[in-house]
Amino acid sequence: MPPLLPPESLARYADAIVKTSLALGKGDTLVVQGEPEHRELLVAIAESAYRAGARYVDVVTADPLVMRARLEHGSDEALGAVPPWSLRRMRELAGPRGALAAITGQGRAGYLDGIPHERIAVDYARAAKATAFLRRAQLDMRARWTIAGWPTAYWAGQVYPELPTEQAERRLAQDLLRFCRLTDEDGKGASGWLRHVQAVTRRAAKLTRLRLAGLELRGPGTALDLRLVPGTRWLGGREEMPDGTKIAPNMPTEETYTSPDARASEGTFACTFPLWFRGRLIEGLRGELRGGRLVRLEAASEEDRDFVASYLDTDPNGRRLGEVALVDASSRIGESGRVYFNTLLDENAAAHIAFGSGFGNTREKKPARGVNRSAVHLDLMIGGPDLEATGIDARGRRIPLIRDGAWRI
Structure with missing residues (x-):
């Protein structure tokens, strides 16, 4: 060909x-x-x-x-x-x-x-x-x-x-x-890509400056309350390494993300996209978290549920959250209206959570308090035009982050 x-x-x-x-x-x-x-x-x-x-x-x-x-x-x-x-x-x-x-x-x-x-x-x-x-x-x-x-x-x-x-x-x-x-x-060469990742990085910096203490996610089948520890940083676009080098770990990317407190996630979630995982298309994933741990997991078939659960259970912390990422509905991927059956693309079309390993550089100080340490990492897409994301600051004030599929900050 x-x-x-x-x-x-x-x-x-x-x-x-x-x-x-x-x-x-x-x-x-x-x-x-x-x-x-x-x-x-x-x-x-x-x-x-x-x-x-x-x-x-x-x-x-x-x-x-x-x-x-x-x-x-x-x-x-x-x-x-x-x-x-x-x-x-x-x-x-x-x-x-x-x-x-x-x-x-x-x-x-x-x-x-x-x-x-x-x-x-x-x-x-x-x-x-x-x-x-x-x-x-x-x-x-x-x-x-x-x-x-x-x-x-x-x-x-x-x-x-x-x-x-x-x-x-x-x-x-x-x-x-x-x-x-x-x-x-x-634009010429990679200039469009560079401008885009810089814009995503600026949005992450805005979220960091809000100094959020919590995050609420509400949508069809999803009602999650996540705690964010003091000093939490939001990341996205290009990341800066300790030596000052800047890299973009995902191509494409639309997400701004952080690691919630792995000890204090509560609520339910329902996936809005199928999960392509190790040669298998898994649909209908939903679950419940209590005390920061996944206590219930369901899928369209029992075999698919067991397939996912067996992966998470290879590590003691595999059932705790390592990531939450916000994506609005106006991304080029989201606007395409297609499911891409690939986590790299689908996670950048919709907000998502990830079980397993978190990101140490989402904390301003070391040690990285509340960041999950795990050998697994599994992204699950829970977002869409109906998802609402609300930040809670240290004074308990509610700050709309995403409404009607669009950013509000």
């Missing part, structure tokens, strides 16, 4: 990932992760990185069927195994000259169907424990990383089932450029 994007558009996308979102420079090492179907973008990123002066670009492709082979046929010793050479790569990634570009876009569905949930859980828990140092460095913005999307035939068919495969892939590729403000109408 011919390339999905013209050469100049593909180079613009790759350059935005490498230069604007990762701030890659001379002498840096870049690891690029993706699936075989992402080859067009993987090569373009490598070209961009070497033009930027990278010392080495390591392209790592992971085939979901190889993962299935390990889980289905591997010994107990194979579950969660991370070889020493892979750990060395990750330690360099977590260092000052390392960076990671992870490419998302599901190439197939059902690749874990029929595998016992217990084996999947053991595999994840062991690997997560071995690689926790990298995950923590990324969440605390001590390591450079970004995640971006690329179409596959399967994913594009989910989003545009009415189109022939090649047309669907091209349409999805154009969507990704538009959502990242990388079209000709958005």
Whole structure:
């Protein structure tokens, strides 16, 4: 099949990932992760990185069927195994000259169907424990990383089932450029992307200045009351690392987010988008939190519920909240009116919560009080045009944040 994007558009996308979102420079090492179907973008990123002066670009492709082979046929010793050479790569990634570009876009569905949930859980828990140092460095913005999307035939068919495969892939590729403000109408090069992430960062700063002590989320099936500890920071757009480097971890992005007090979340939630998770489309997720912990979880099927629960339960804090993110309905993704069946895009179309790990840099002082520490992280979209977000300040005053799908600050 011919390339999905013209050469100049593909180079613009790759350059935005490498230069604007990762701030890659001379002498840096870049690891690029993706699936075989992402080859067009993987090569373009490598070209961009070497033009930027990278010392080495390591392209790592992971085939979901190889993962299935390990889980289905591997010994107990194979579950969660991370070889020493892979750990060395990750330690360099977590260092000052390392960076990671992870490419998302599901190439197939059902690749874990029929595998016992217990084996999947053991595999994840062991690997997560071995690689926790990298995950923590990324969440605390001590390591450079970004995640971006690329179409596959399967994913594009989910989003545009009415189109022939090649047309669907091209349409999805154009969507990704538009959502990242990388079209000709958005300006030269990555200027549109840079302006956008700077605007999101300014909104996060506004939320921080409100010094909120609590957050109420109200919508169809959702009534959540979240506590925010003193010194809570809101983040979004570009994040500043300890050395002053600025990175954009998500392409695209619309969210302003923080970590609520993991010890004090109360109420119910209902997902407004299906969840694409490990090769499975999960619908009808809803649940209840008491005392900061998820005490009830439901899904359209019992098997799907157990699939999600087994993931959260791989970690003692997996049932506590690590993130709440606010997104209004006016984002380009939201205005498209489509479900993209991919967390990167769908979480930037609607407000969401995430169970598991929180973000240490959402606190102005250390230690990061009330931030959940966990080896898991699962985003659930609960927003839409009917969601209302209200901030509560230290004096108990109610501050409308989102009404009728639009920001009020």
